[in-house]
Amino acid sequence: MAYKRSSALFHEASQYIPGGVNSPVRAFKSVGGDPIYIKEAKGAYLYDEDGNELIDYINSWGPMILGHAHSKVINAIIEKAKLGTSFGTPTEIETEIARLAVSMVPNIDKIRFVNSGTEACMSAVRLARGFTGKEKIIKFAGCYHGHSDSFLIQAGSGAITFGSPNSPGVTKGTAQDTLLANYNDIENVKDIIAANTNEIACIILEPVAGNMGCIPPKEGFLQELRNVCDANNILLIFDEVMTGFRLAKGGAQELFNVAADIVCFGKVIGGGLPVGAFAARNEIMNFLAPLGPVYQAGTLSGNPLAMAAGLAMLQELNTDVDIFNRLKEKTDYLHAGLRKVLESKEIDFTINQVGSMISVHFAKEAVVDFNSAKAGDNQQFKDFFHALLAEGVYIAPSAYETWFLCDALTYEDLDKTIEACNKVL
Numbered sequence: 001m002a003y004k005r006s007s008a009l010f011h012e013a014s015q016y017i018p019g020g021v022n023s024p025v026r027a028f029k030s031v032g033g034d035p036i037y038i039k040e041a042k043g044a045y046l047y048d049e050d051g052n053e054l055i056d057y058i059n060s061w062g063p064m065i066l067g068h069a070h071s072k073v074i075n076a077i078i079e080k081a082k083l084g085t086s087f088g089t090p091t092e093i094e095t096e097i098a099r100l101a102v103s104m105v106p107n108i109d110k111i112r113f114v115n116s117g118t119e120a121c122m123s124a125v126r127l128a129r130g131f132t133g134k135e136k137i138i139k140f141a142g143c144y145h146g147h148s149d150s151f152l153i154q155a156g157s158g159a160i161t162f163g164s165p166n167s168p169g170v171t172k173g174t175a176q177d178t179l180l181a182n183y184n185d186i187e188n189v190k191d192i193i194a195a196n197t198n199e200i201a202c203i204i205l206e207p208v209a210g211n212m213g214c215i216p217p218k219e220g221f222l223q224e225l226r227n228v229c230d231a232n233n234i235l236l237i238f239d240e241v242m243t244g245f246r247l248a249k250g251g252a253q254e255l256f257n258v259a260a261d262i263v264c265f266g267k268v269i270g271g272g273l274p275v276g277a278f279a280a281r282n283e284i285m286n287f288l289a290p291l292g293p294v295y296q297a298g299t300l301s302g303n304p305l306a307m308a309a310g311l312a313m314l315q316e317l318n319t320d321v322d323i324f325n326r327l328k329e330k331t332d333y334l335h336a337g338l339r340k341v342l343e344s345k346e347i348d349f350t351i352n353q354v355g356s357m358i359s360v361h362f363a364k365e366a367v368v369d370f371n372s373a374k375a376g377d378n379q380q381f382k383d384f385f386h387a388l389l390a391e392g393v394y395i396a397p398s399a400y401e402t403w404f405l406c407d408a409l410t411y412e413d414l415d416k417t418i419e420a421c422n423k424v425l
């Protein structure tokens, strides 16, 4: 496949936009080469500026669970746009989507809409701090919760030391309030809590990690977190930006039957427009302005176009009773096919999957946390990525990302993908 026009566009963009992109991972930095410019997309396929057709396993990093340009979502946006694009006043559609989201997700009474997953997680932590009157938070190494300062903290030496910032611009003071734990390691969490009694406002995590490849929670891990939070007056925040409205109607809370205190959403909830949200029971949500003292706001929050896209998406997921099973079955099929291919090649690998989230690590040992994810063979991943791309299969350009499947994928597409893997490996 040729990518001449994409490369030219990238070089032009790089003159005016830092690194040529508006979000770093798009730049192909970790796999090398120039990124591909997409012109349009339909269903499970992307069409780039050079006329190539690609089967898409990124799906805009998660939102396009129905496939690209789904007619109900597109029509909802078009009809709404004709009425005006933003008023800065309340609109009825905000209540409609809020009512529907609250009815689909367990353990939440109220929801507030924002414009991104970053904003959702940032606001959830502020709310947890305001509600508990405590300042420190626990996050897990390798979990991503957006680019707000408190979350850009790298693992320090040892579990109970303070984190140090992994981006210039994050202050030491901020870093000190973020304590790092190892994913799937409940003893580590208990040690951190014991060393910081009555100081921890919340534990935030991805209930299925998707930002170090896909890493499922170990059996009982989420419930144990729930228990330690209850015992220590700590709020449990599930960052369901990836898992929400994807793993089940009610997200990871429903799938694993564990209740969170605050839930963050992004991606699917916006139907492909910029939407995030956070939600909790009344007691917590009533702490937010204008009802309560914790401030949070947004000029374009609850934007009518974004709400129309999100509402059309959630309505579809709410009425299509089989969709989550269908997605899981397709992903199981891909998983089985990939496993068979990889086993036949004598390559070290680990495939992790939960529902329609799946990833391949070129690592021998089980991948259960950030350290085991980092043990994967990155060169092998880069080669795999580029070779698959040449076969018209587009997976995320980093070994630390998850593949997302969409409902528009056919078994023929999956067979093509498995055959492409067989060929390139």
Ligand code: PMP
Residues within 6 Å of the ligand: 061, 115, 116, 117, 118, 119, 121, 144, 145, 146, 147, 206, 210, 211, 239, 240, 241, 242, 266, 267, 276
């Ligand atoms: N939380 C998780 C789990 C995410 O995967 C992401 C983005 N990939 C975010 C938060 C941040 O969302 P956004 O990029 O919309 O700010």
